[in-house]
Amino acid sequence: MILLPQARGIIARRQVLDTLVRRDLHVRYAGSPIGYLWTILDPLAMALIYFVVFTYIFEARHVGYQPYVLFIVIGVLAWQWFSQCATETSRALLAESRLVRSTNLPRELWVVRIVVAKGIEFLLSLPVMFGFAIFFIAVGETKIHYRIVLLPVAIVLQFLLSVGVGLILAPVTVLFTDMPRIVRIALRMGFYATPIIYGVHAAPPVLQKILLLNPMAGILEMYRAGFFPHELNVPSIISSFVITFATLIAGTIVFKRLEAPVLKEI
Amino acid sequence: MRPVIEAKDLGIEFYRSRRRKMSLREIVFKGKNLAPKDTFWALRNISFTVEQGEAVGLVGGNGSGKSTLLKMIAGVMIPDEGGVKVRGGVAPLIELTGGFLGELTARDNLYLAGGLHGLSKAQMDERYDEIVDFAGPQVRAGMDMAYRHFSSGMQVRLAFALITTLDEPIVLVDEVLAVGDRAFREKCYLRMENMLAGGKTLFMVSHSEADLRRFAKRGLYLQQGRLVGDGPVEEIIEQYNADADAAR
Incomplete structure (x- = not known):
C-alpha cells in the first residue's frame, strides 16, 4: 500500500507539523492589525460581488438554491480554501527551499502543512457561514436538514483532495518553472467549472455530465446538503470520492518519483 | 557495535544543463529519463563506515563532492546509486x-x-x-x-x-566553524570538543587544516567524486597537499 508509509511518517512528525502550522498562522496574522478579519473579508467581498451581479444585474437567482446568499457564501469559502491550497502548495518546496535543504523531515510534510494551515483558516471562516445560516433559519427561508452530517465528511474529503493535488504540484513546479502560471489559469477556469455561483441543476445536461468529473462539485454538494432541501446529487458525491482517492494515490506516486531530482534542484 | 554511518556504493548524478526540465514526462511515466543526457557523477562508488565516537574530516578541492556527501548523510539529498545508512539522530550544522x-x-x-x-x-x-x-x-x-x-x-x-x-549522537559540520568573531569561534571550538568528549560522532567538511587537525582523527579524501584516501587525518592532509602542490 502506497499511502500508509507516507501517512505514518507525517503522523510521527505531527509535532513538527504543528510547529509549522503555528508559524504559518503566526506569520500571517502578525503583520496585520486586523489579522483574522482578512480571512473572512476576502470571501465575503467576493460573495457580495457575485450576489449583486447575479441577483440584481442578471436576475439569475434561480441558478442556485434559495437563499442564494448562503448558497454563494458556502461555495466561495470552500473554493477559497481549495484555490489557496493549490496556489501555495505549488510553491511549497521552492518557498521553503532553505528549510527543505537543511532538515531531514518527510518531504510530504511541506505540502500537508499548507493544507492544514489553510484548513484552519477555513474553519475559522465557518462562523460566517453559520451566521448566514442562522439568519436565514430565523427569517424562515431555510431549515437545517439532518444531512448536515455530511459537512465534516466534505471537509475531510476536501483536505485529502488538496493534499493529493499539492503532492503533484509541489515537485512538478520545482522541475517545471511555468507551473504556477498554469495553476493560476486553471484555478480561474476552475472557479466557473465548479458549481460555486450556480447549482448543477441549472447547467445543461451535457455540462452536468462533465461536472461529474469535478471532485469539488460533489464536495460542495455535501457542504450544502444540510442547508438546502433539494434532492442530493449522489453520483456527483461518489465521483468526488473516487477522484479524490485517485488524486491522492497519483500524488503520492508522483511525489515519490520526483523527490530525488527535486532535492538536487532546490 | 554496528557503525553509525554506513555508506555503500554511494553515487549521485547531476545534470550539467537544464535539459532535464523538458524530461519531466519521462520521469513520471517511465520512471527514468529518456531525453539525451548531459550528466556527470558528483559522487560515485563511495563506500565507508564510521564507528560511534569517531571524528572524521572530509578533505577535497572545490567541487569534489564534499557538501553533497554531507547532504546525503543528513538525508536531505537522495542518492541515485547505493545508499547510506545512518543509525541515530543527526544534528546538521549545515545551512544553520x-x-x-x-x-x-x-x-x-x-x-x-x-x-x-x-x-x-x-x-x-x-x-x-x-x-x-x-x-x-x-x-x-x-x-x-x-x-x-x-x-x-x-x-x-x-x-x-x-x-x-x-x-543528537551524530554531528555534521559544513564549514560553519568559520563564523563569528574570534572570541565566539573559540567558544564554538570548546563546545565541539565537549561534544566529542561526550562520545558523539563528528563528520566535518573543512578547508582549514587547523580545524581538521584539532577535531578529526580520521580523514577521508574526495577527488572529483571518488574516494581516494581514507586514513589518519595527518596522512590525508599530506596526501591532499601533495596533490594540490603537484597540480600547481
Missing part, C-alpha cells in the same frame, strides 16, 4: 539559519526552529537560557527584536547555539 524567518522575533524563531528539529516547547523552555547564554549578551539583549535586524554574525551564533544543544 535555514529554519529562521526574518520577520519574526528571535525568541519566536528559536522556538520554531527548535520545534523543526524535534524539540517540544517544554524542552525548549528548559534549554532556552543555555542557548541564549551561549549566543552571548548581544543576542540576549535582542531576543525580542525581529530576527532580520540581527547582524549576520549574531544570526549564526543563535543558530549554532540551538543546533549544538540538540543532543
Whole structure:
C-alpha cells in the first residue's frame, strides 16, 4: 500500500507539523492589525460581488438554491480554501527551499502543512457561514436538514483532495518553472467549472455530465446538503470520492518519483 | 557495535544543463529519463563506515563532492546509486539559519526552529537560557527584536547555539566553524570538543587544516567524486597537499 508509509511518517512528525502550522498562522496574522478579519473579508467581498451581479444585474437567482446568499457564501469559502491550497502548495518546496535543504523531515510534510494551515483558516471562516445560516433559519427561508452530517465528511474529503493535488504540484513546479502560471489559469477556469455561483441543476445536461468529473462539485454538494432541501446529487458525491482517492494515490506516486531530482534542484 | 554511518556504493548524478526540465514526462511515466543526457557523477562508488565516537574530516578541492556527501548523510539529498545508512539522530550544522524567518522575533524563531528539529516547547523552555547564554549578551539583549535586524554574525551564533544543544549522537559540520568573531569561534571550538568528549560522532567538511587537525582523527579524501584516501587525518592532509602542490 502506497499511502500508509507516507501517512505514518507525517503522523510521527505531527509535532513538527504543528510547529509549522503555528508559524504559518503566526506569520500571517502578525503583520496585520486586523489579522483574522482578512480571512473572512476576502470571501465575503467576493460573495457580495457575485450576489449583486447575479441577483440584481442578471436576475439569475434561480441558478442556485434559495437563499442564494448562503448558497454563494458556502461555495466561495470552500473554493477559497481549495484555490489557496493549490496556489501555495505549488510553491511549497521552492518557498521553503532553505528549510527543505537543511532538515531531514518527510518531504510530504511541506505540502500537508499548507493544507492544514489553510484548513484552519477555513474553519475559522465557518462562523460566517453559520451566521448566514442562522439568519436565514430565523427569517424562515431555510431549515437545517439532518444531512448536515455530511459537512465534516466534505471537509475531510476536501483536505485529502488538496493534499493529493499539492503532492503533484509541489515537485512538478520545482522541475517545471511555468507551473504556477498554469495553476493560476486553471484555478480561474476552475472557479466557473465548479458549481460555486450556480447549482448543477441549472447547467445543461451535457455540462452536468462533465461536472461529474469535478471532485469539488460533489464536495460542495455535501457542504450544502444540510442547508438546502433539494434532492442530493449522489453520483456527483461518489465521483468526488473516487477522484479524490485517485488524486491522492497519483500524488503520492508522483511525489515519490520526483523527490530525488527535486532535492538536487532546490 | 554496528557503525553509525554506513555508506555503500554511494553515487549521485547531476545534470550539467537544464535539459532535464523538458524530461519531466519521462520521469513520471517511465520512471527514468529518456531525453539525451548531459550528466556527470558528483559522487560515485563511495563506500565507508564510521564507528560511534569517531571524528572524521572530509578533505577535497572545490567541487569534489564534499557538501553533497554531507547532504546525503543528513538525508536531505537522495542518492541515485547505493545508499547510506545512518543509525541515530543527526544534528546538521549545515545551512544553520535555514529554519529562521526574518520577520519574526528571535525568541519566536528559536522556538520554531527548535520545534523543526524535534524539540517540544517544554524542552525548549528548559534549554532556552543555555542557548541564549551561549549566543552571548548581544543576542540576549535582542531576543525580542525581529530576527532580520540581527547582524549576520549574531544570526549564526543563535543558530549554532540551538543546533549544538540538540543532543543528537551524530554531528555534521559544513564549514560553519568559520563564523563569528574570534572570541565566539573559540567558544564554538570548546563546545565541539565537549561534544566529542561526550562520545558523539563528528563528520566535518573543512578547508582549514587547523580545524581538521584539532577535531578529526580520521580523514577521508574526495577527488572529483571518488574516494581516494581514507586514513589518519595527518596522512590525508599530506596526501591532499601533495596533490594540490603537484597540480600547481
